[in-house]
Amino acid sequence: MSEKHLSTELIHTGDGRICRELGASLSAPETLPIYLTSVFAFDDVESADAVYEHESDGYIYSRMANPNADAVSKIIASADGTETALVFSSGMAAITTAILSFVKTGDHIVASNVLYGGVHDYLSNEVKRFGIETTFANFAKEDISKLIRPNTKIVYVETISNPLMDVPDIAELAEAAHANGALLFVDNTFATPVVARPHSLGADVVLYSATKYLGGHSDIVGGAASAKSSLIDEIKRYQVLYGSIMSPSDCWLLARSLRTLELRMKRHSSNAVAVADFLSAHPGVEKVFYPGLPDSPSHEAAKRQFLGGNFGGMLSVNLKGGARAASSLIKELDMIQFVPSLAGTATTVSYAIKTSHRHYHPEELDAIGIIPGQVRFSIGLEDVDDIVRDISRALGKAQWI
Ligand SMILES: Cc1ncc(COP(=O)(O)O)c(C=O)c1O
Known part of the structure; x- marks a missing residue:
């Protein structure tokens, strides 16, 4: 039985030193554990000083x-x-x-x-x-x-x-x-x-x-x-x-x-190509911005520089019906949520002029081509048929076509 009081036991039992005690006998974990510690402890001033001076390896704070x-x-x-x-x-x-x-x-x-x-x-x-x-x-x-x-x-x-x-x-x-x-x-x-x-x-x-x-x-x-x-x-x-x-x-x-970045990016990219093709052929769409499309002004630069035939999972579209069409489409989408971010596993839609780009002056936005009839899709990892079905249904239901 320890002679320490409960409050002291609660604080010191099994603290970071347990790693040193277990040391050599501990099997190596397959993945790195979370080092949820703000600071590291030293045996003496000399060993702390050596880490500060980069004379020995170690962590401090x-x-x-x-x-x-x-x-x-x-x-x-x-x-x-x-x-x-x-x-x-x-x-x-x-x-x-x-x-x-x-x-x-x-x-x-x-x-x-x-x-x-x-x-x-x-x-x-x-x-x-x-x-x-x-x-x-x-x-x-x-x-x-x-x-x-x-x-x-x-x-x-x-x-x-x-x-x-x-x-x-x-x-x-x-x-x-x-x-x-x-x-x-x-x-x-x-x-x-x-x-x-x-x-x-x-x-x-x-x-x-x-x-x-x-x-x-x-x-x-x-x-x-x-x-x-x-x-x-x-x-x-x-x-x-x-x-x-x-x-x-x-x-x-x-x-x-x-660990899964490559797998995910390949699927984001192949799904985005299919969605870009679908949107390019849709009568309610004026323009699709996607570097994987052969008629994109960025296609040549992308082909020259991009790897493995991937063009990424992001695309934007200008809708023929302008701002009304954009907000109507966003509202009509069912599976696809409106979120002011991108690149998760799920397909999402965003509206740059009112989210990520709202700090630009309206004249600047207009001059560079970020307009009220534009929506941005982050194409996710779902089965592409389900993504296209949701967009197609929402475009069909929107009042402006
Ligand atoms: C291209 C790009 N760079 C930087 C940022 C800023 O990143 P964070 O929101 O993680 O600070 C964003 C955010 O949307 C982004 O889209």
């Missing part, structure tokens, strides 16, 4: 590093074909921390004018507070090298743009950025490493909203950045300062999801 964050980062770096990666509390945390790591007052960024609305808002408004200027451009039409200035530090683009599904020539952008000493940042959220590997085309930092396909089940909010070690070391310095880390439980869920 979970804002700085945690085994689950390291494990999932390794999966992402390897999928992206680069040296290392970091995971974050959200896609926005990954993107804003990575940007802040390479700019200072007086610097300049060149960015595509079609971006996820939160990033557009950040680059249009927030970085201005620090004296950083952003030039937005149509990357398909304008010569980016003409927009790069001596103080340009970052060129920023999405592999498949949200929500217009434009596909830029990443190698060309990398060349323009590097010729002028800037870094190319590519948000690969819509593509994932299964569809495109921007590092192999010259990108310097690849970014993700892991909330989307990497997580893939609509149950975590997270982000990731991958790059060569020297760049990730720089980003990590700011991540530790700002504390934008992913929790060990979410890291574990993300690692589990990544």
Whole structure:
């Protein structure tokens, strides 16, 4: 019988030291357990100091590093074909921390004018507070090298743009950025490493909203950045300062999801091709935005850069009946839910001008082609016949045809 009191027993019995006691005799678990601990304990000051000084391996405090964050980062770096990666509390945390790591007052960024609305808002408004200027451009039409200035530090683009599904020539952008000493940042959220590997085309930092396909089940909010070690070391310095880390439980869920990323992306892609074909032939549809369609202006760039004949699971459509048709379609869909996100297992629909892109000025939206008659589908993993049936039935019931 221990001489300690109950409250003390409750606190100390079976604490983290049990791992050391079990040590060699414990069979290795097949999957990494969740290291749900904010901090790690040391036997003495010298061994703590050695870890702080990188003289020995080990963990100190979970804002700085945690085994689950390291494990999932390794999966992402390897999928992206680069040296290392970091995971974050959200896609926005990954993107804003990575940007802040390479700019200072007086610097300049060149960015595509079609971006996820939160990033557009950040680059249009927030970085201005620090004296950083952003030039937005149509990357398909304008010569980016003409927009790069001596103080340009970052060129920023999405592999498949949200929500217009434009596909830029990443190698060309990398060349323009590097010729002028800037870094190319590519948000690969819509593509994932299964569809495109921007590092192999010259990108310097690849970014993700892991909330989307990497997580893939609509149950975590997270982000990731991958790059060569020297760049990730720089980003990590700011991540530790700002504390934008992913929790060990979410890291574990993300690692589990990544095991099936390739399977999922292939099915998302093949289902999306079938839905894009169906919508292209529908009399109520004016235009389908999907890089897998042979008549898409992005098809050639996508074929050149994308992997395994996959074009991703995201597509948008302009409806002939405008805003009324869009809201009517959203209402009439039965299996397909309206959610302001994407990339889960289920097919979903969204309405960019009132959700992800509501921070754009209406004139800007109009100029780039994000219009009231446009809806965006995230094509899921269901049997494609059921997806097409729901969309077809909803289009048929909508009053405007
Ligand atoms: C392409 C893209 N990048 C970044 C983000 C931001 O990610 P999060 O919502 O995880 O912060 C989103 C969110 O929708 C997105 O669609």
